[in-house]
Amino acid sequence: MNLQERLDARRSEFEKKAPKKALDIMHRATEDLRNSGIMERILKIGDTAPDFELKNAVGQSILSRKLLEDGPLVVNFYRGKW
Numbered sequence: 001m002n003l004q005e006r007l008d009a010r011r012s013e014f015e016k017k018a019p020k021k022a023l024d025i026m027h028r029a030t031e032d033l034r035n036s037g038i039m040e041r042i043l044k045i046g047d048t049a050p051d052f053e054l055k056n057a058v059g060q061s062i063l064s065r066k067l068l069e070d071g072p073l074v075v076n077f078y079r080g081k082w
Helices: 003-017 020-035 064-068
Strands: 053-055 061-063
Touching: 061 064
Parallel strands: none
Antiparallel strands: 053 061
C-alpha cells in the first residue's frame, strides 16, 4: 500500500468514527481554504521547500537543513483545534 492509499484509508476510518457535526465543520473549513485561492500558492510535488527554522516542543531552534542531513523530512502543520 503506497502512502496515498494509507492516508485515504486512515481518513476513511476517521470519518466513520467522527461526529457528523465535527466532520461538517472540517469539510466546510477545507472547502473555504480551497476557495480562498491558497491552492495556487502552495508547493507542488517535486518543488523544493525553502530552508526554515522553527522551535521544537521544548523551545529549541531546529534548522530544516540540519534535519535533511539525516534523510527526507516531512513537515506537518496543524491548523487549530478540530
